[in-house]
Amino acid sequence: xxxxxxxxxxxxxxxxxxxxxxNLSALETGRAGMGEMKYLHSAHxxxxxxxxxxxxxxxxxALSGLPAHYTRTALLSAIAAKEALTNAAIPGFAKLRxxxxxxxxxGGMDKTENFFSDFLSNPAKGKLRNVVHHECGAAxxxxxxILGVKHHIATISTACSSSANAIFYGARLISQGMLDVVIAGxxxxxxxxxxxxxxxxMILDNRYCQPFDENRRGLNLGEGAGYIVMVSEKIAQxxxxxxxxxLNGYCNANDAYHQTASSPDGTGSYLAMKGALDKSxxxxxxxxxxxxxxxxxxxxxxxxxxxxxxxxxxxxxxMSSTKSFTxxxxxxxxxxxxxxxxxxxxxxxxxxxxxxxxxxxxxxxVPETVFKKGADIRNVLSNSFGFGGNCSSLLFSKV
Amino acid sequence: xxxxxxATISPPVSFEQILTADSSAQSIRLACAEPDYTKLIDxxxxxxxSRIVKMGVAAALQCLDEAGDKxxxxxxxxxxxxxxxDTEVFLQKMVENDEQLLTxxxxxxxxxxxxxxQIALLLKCHNYNNTFVQGGFSFENAITDALSLLKEGQVKxxxxxxxxxxxxxxxxxxxxFGLYKRAPFATENIFQTQTKGTIAGEGATFFVMQSGASGNxxxxxxxxxxxxKPVSSKEVExxxxxxxxxxxxxxxxIDLVISGENGDIKNDEVYETIYQSALRGxxxxxxxxxxxxxxxxxAFALWLAANIIKTGxxxxxxxxxxxxxxxxxxxxxxxxxHSLYFLNAC
Amino acid sequence: MADLKKQIIAQLNxxxxxxxxxxxxxxxxxxxxxxxxxxxxxxxxxxxxEYKIKLANAEEGQSVFRSVRTMAxxxxxxxxxxxx
Numbered sequence: 001x002x003x004x005x006x007x008x009x010x011x012x013x014x015x016x017x018x019x020x021x022x023n024l025s026a027l028e029t030g031r032a033g034m035g036e037m038k039y040l041h042s043a044h045x046x047x048x049x050x051x052x053x054x055x056x057x058x059x060x061x062a063l064s065g066l067p068a069h070y071t072r073t074a075l076l077s078a079i080a081a082k083e084a085l086t087n088a089a090i091p092g093f094a095k096l097r098x099x100x101x102x103x104x105x106x107g108g109m110d111k112t113e114n115f116f117s118d119f120l121s122n123p124a125k126g127k128l129r130n131v132v133h134h135e136c137g138a139a140x141x142x143x144x145x146i147l148g149v150k151h152h153i154a155t156i157s158t159a160c161s162s163s164a165n166a167i168f169y170g171a172r173l174i175s176q177g178m179l180d181v182v183i184a185g186x187x188x189x190x191x192x193x194x195x196x197x198x199x200x201x202m203i204l205d206n207r208y209c210q211p212f213d214e215n216r217r218g219l220n221l222g223e224g225a226g227y228i229v230m231v232s233e234k235i236a237q238x239x240x241x242x243x244x245x246x247l248n249g250y251c252n253a254n255d256a257y258h259q260t261a262s263s264p265d266g267t268g269s270y271l272a273m274k275g276a277l278d279k280s281x282x283x284x285x286x287x288x289x290x291x292x293x294x295x296x297x298x299x300x301x302x303x304x305x306x307x308x309x310x311x312x313x314x315x316x317x318x319m320s321s322t323k324s325f326t327x328x329x330x331x332x333x334x335x336x337x338x339x340x341x342x343x344x345x346x347x348x349x350x351x352x353x354x355x356x357x358x359x360x361x362x363x364x365x366v367p368e369t370v371f372k373k374g375a376d377i378r379n380v381l382s383n384s385f386g387f388g389g390n391c392s393s394l395l396f397s398k399v
Numbered sequence: 400x401x402x403x404x405x406a407t408i409s410p411p412v413s414f415e416q417i418l419t420a421d422s423s424a425q426s427i428r429l430a431c432a433e434p435d436y437t438k439l440i441d442x443x444x445x446x447x448x449s450r451i452v453k454m455g456v457a458a459a460l461q462c463l464d465e466a467g468d469k470x471x472x473x474x475x476x477x478x479x480x481x482x483x484x485d486t487e488v489f490l491q492k493m494v495e496n497d498e499q500l501l502t503x504x505x506x507x508x509x510x511x512x513x514x515x516x517q518i519a520l521l522l523k524c525h526n527y528n529n530t531f532v533q534g535g536f537s538f539e540n541a542i543t544d545a546l547s548l549l550k551e552g553q554v555k556x557x558x559x560x561x562x563x564x565x566x567x568x569x570x571x572x573x574x575x576f577g578l579y580k581r582a583p584f585a586t587e588n589i590f591q592t593q594t595k596g597t598i599a600g601e602g603a604t605f606f607v608m609q610s611g612a613s614g615n616x617x618x619x620x621x622x623x624x625x626x627x628k629p630v631s632s633k634e635v636e637x638x639x640x641x642x643x644x645x646x647x648x649x650x651x652x653i654d655l656v657i658s659g660e661n662g663d664i665k666n667d668e669v670y671e672t673i674y675q676s677a678l679r680g681x682x683x684x685x686x687x688x689x690x691x692x693x694x695x696x697x698a699f700a701l702w703l704a705a706n707i708i709k710t711g712x713x714x715x716x717x718x719x720x721x722x723x724x725x726x727x728x729x730x731x732x733x734x735x736x737h738s739l740y741f742l743n744a745c
Numbered sequence: 746m747a748d749l750k751k752q753i754i755a756q757l758n759x760x761x762x763x764x765x766x767x768x769x770x771x772x773x774x775x776x777x778x779x780x781x782x783x784x785x786x787x788x789x790x791x792x793x794x795e796y797k798i799k800l801a802n803a804e805e806g807q808s809v810f811r812s813v814r815t816m817a818x819x820x821x822x823x824x825x826x827x828x829x
Contacts, residue, residue: 042498043497043498043499044498105510105511107532112490113490113493113494116490116491116494117494119568119572120491120494120495123571124575128572128575128576131572132576135479135480135532135534136481136511136532136533137479137532137533137534137536137537138534140533141534141735150627150628151627152543152625152627153533153536153627154531154533154536154540154543155531155532155533156529156530156531156532157481157510157511157512157530157531157532158511158512158515158528158529158530159510159512165529169529169544169547172547172548172551173543173547176547176550176551192493192498193489193490193493193506196489196493196498196501196506197489197501197503197506197507197509199501200501200502200503200506200786200790201503201506201507201786202786202789202802202803252527252528252529253525253526253527253528254474254516254519254524254525254526254527254528255525256519256520256522256523256524256525257520258520258781258782259447259507259508259513259516259517259520259783260503260507260782260783261782267525268525271525386512387507387510387512387516388510388512388513388515388516388519388528389516389519389520389528390512390516390528390529442761443779446757446758446759446760447758447783500790500793500794501790502756502786502787502790503783503786503787504758504783504787507783
């Protein structure tokens with residue numbers, strides 16, 4: 001029995017759709033999710049475009065089966081995780097050793113920041129139910145309950161690489177025989193805290209972002225959740241048909257350069273991508289598509305681009321940043337983009353990098369600008385590079 | 400797996416202080432005994448660090464120093480609350496200034512991965528770096544991750560730790576949830592009051608873990624397990640018995656149990672039950688009168704157990720006719736997160 | 746410039762420094778005081794908060810914040826036409 005990790009299902013909710021079908025349709029038709037802030041009430045509403053999930057909390061609650069006063073982070077997580085598990089349709093799931101490994105950066109901050117205004121004026125004020133789910137791990141507890149998972153739960157918070165780390169932690173628990181099935185990925189809701197935080201770093205674009213473009217101005221914040229269901233080979237054999245996609249390689253490296261900026265030569269990015277290739281045994285020229293971290297900031301794109309230039313030398317695979325559609329979903333980005341990577345293998349898809357106009361002068365390659373279907377996609381590399389130098393790459397392969 | 404080094408910044412000043420039982424503080428909120436950080440951390444980096452980051456980094460550096468390890472193969476932190484201090488600073492400014500004129504330092508230092516990231520930055524360590532944030536399993540997941548990496552065979556040493564802080568704000572809010580005792584007690588008496596509530600604690604504890612023995616280790620971590628939301632104390636007993644069976648341990652093989660009673664009458668019920676069943680007849684001691692209650696307190700318990708095994712000494716008041724060479728830790732947090740650790744002398 | 750130095754020390758939490766320790770022409774970034782990109786952002790907020798001057802973008806900071814003197818000069822030049 002091999003220790004292959006099969007991807008049995010996936011689920012997603014983002015600014016471009018509330019499930020896989022809607023996301024795929026938007027990716028195919030080039031419909032981006034950015035727009036004027038509608039659901040978040042911030043003083044920057046008219047100045048900063050964001051990529052919000054197009055539902056208020058009441059609607060999300062109805063879809064998730066959770067109470068409407070729960071943190072938006074948990075609502076998004078529940079919707080995507082449920083879709084993933086339903087898709088996987090694992091027979092006898094309740095009897096298996098299952099794990100839910102999630103990730104987020106904001107936790108219940110969307111509620112806490114409202115509590116705080118009352119609390120600051122008077123420490124006896126503010127509704128306690130708005131802070132009871134403040135911790136990052138609370139959303140995970142809530143959703144694990146809905147999924148019926150009890151064997152192992154965990155939440156990872158390593159900024160933008162959070163859900164990529166969650167995915168391959170879960171994979172290791174399966175390959176080492178601790179668990180049979182893991183739902184892994186991440187979630188994050190838009191909050192004033194993160195919006196203002198990123199604004200102080202002056203890396204937000206006040207127009208729609210242009211990743212990997214010479215004239216890029218910054219990123220657009222987004223929100224959403226993305227999960228994949230991973231199973232052992234033994235469980236894969238009980239499914240109606242053996243899944244065609246596996247998690248073949250992964251790596252977590254640290255840039256160790258600066259708290260928020262990436263090193264100009266992209267050390268962390270290079271180590272993460274190379275490590276994922278080494279782990280899988282797949283060679284650089286066998287990669288058929290790279291889902292870039294590609295936030296659209298000056299710093300990330302040059303660091304990531306430089307690392308790619310070094311690693312792939314002459315043969316640059318097709319690549320694109322789907323953040324041009326979904327915005328940067330922070331803790332969810334690894335999960336959201338893992339879902340897109342799995343779909344890429346399943347349907348032979350290459351996604352366009354929207355709004356690309358001018359090649360970056362330092363790089364000898366450009367991202368893809370046209371959606372492709374039915375391509376021969378055997379190996380996909382997905383990058384997630386975050387604050388704190390936390391860099392992770394996942395490598396998905398067709399069996 | 401072996402505990403090569405262990406360091407903590409916690410309310411007790413040192414293990415020696417704990418041995419002499421000089422710990423009758425009257426407080427419902429225990430605060431860490433903090434070192435002079437300028438002696439441990441580069442001053443250029445300290446200026447941005449909040450209290451919890453200083454605590455975490457200092458404990459980690461002390462631990463690495465003890466292990467003689469300048470570059471661990473992995474750095475993994477567990478923290479349930481993250482960096483509360485900077486979170487509050489940023490939130491407060493955001494509310495007061497109505498989202499204007501905000502500054503980046505508090506924001507970037509508020510992210511949960513700051514401690515692990517700052518350690519990597521200080522060491523220029525490009526290796527595996529992770530942070531877990533799952534309530535009472537934050538530290539346990541760090542250990543699970545560490546064990547998994549060591550088992551995979553590609554790493555030799557892992558720096559893993561559990562860190563959580565209390566701030567005035569977090570304490571005020573948790574107090575409103577009714578978590579704490581209403582009036583101060585001498586802390587070693589918190590277990591006799593038959594009342595609700597515990598005492599608040601905090602700490603930063605790190606370990607260097609290795610897959611092979613170095614000949615100079617604190618202890619061997621022979622067994623480790625977690626279980627989540629058991630429905631009854633019967634289920635707890637079953638988990639503990641099954642754990643002991645898997646390790647091939649009889650009750651008579653265990654010299655000491657360190658357990659997580661926190662003084663809250665409901666919280667402590669299950670420990671009473673266990674001491675009459677699965678763990679009856681074994682010398683046992685609580686630890687939360689030393690460090691207080693917080694989600695990653697089990698890291699402190701592990702540090703305490705490791706020191707007891709290494710020195711062979713027990714806090715006064717416990718029968719000391721035998722040098723303890725096996726210690727079992729059983730702890731739960733809010734009856735949701737349960738963990739078991741079994742250590743052997745080596 | 747002495748006031749400006751005090752404000753810089755406070756904003757950047759340079760607890761061990763006194764205004765006399767910062768030379769008027771001493772480079773603030775990379776060498777000299779060794780400040781980094783986060784400090785630059787903090788200084789941008791300082792300008793806005795204390796002097797009501799808004800920098801157009803982060804890159805402008807590279808020349809403005811070269812030294813305390815260049816900062817002081819920029820403030821003098823722009824204070825007349827202060828943004829809201």
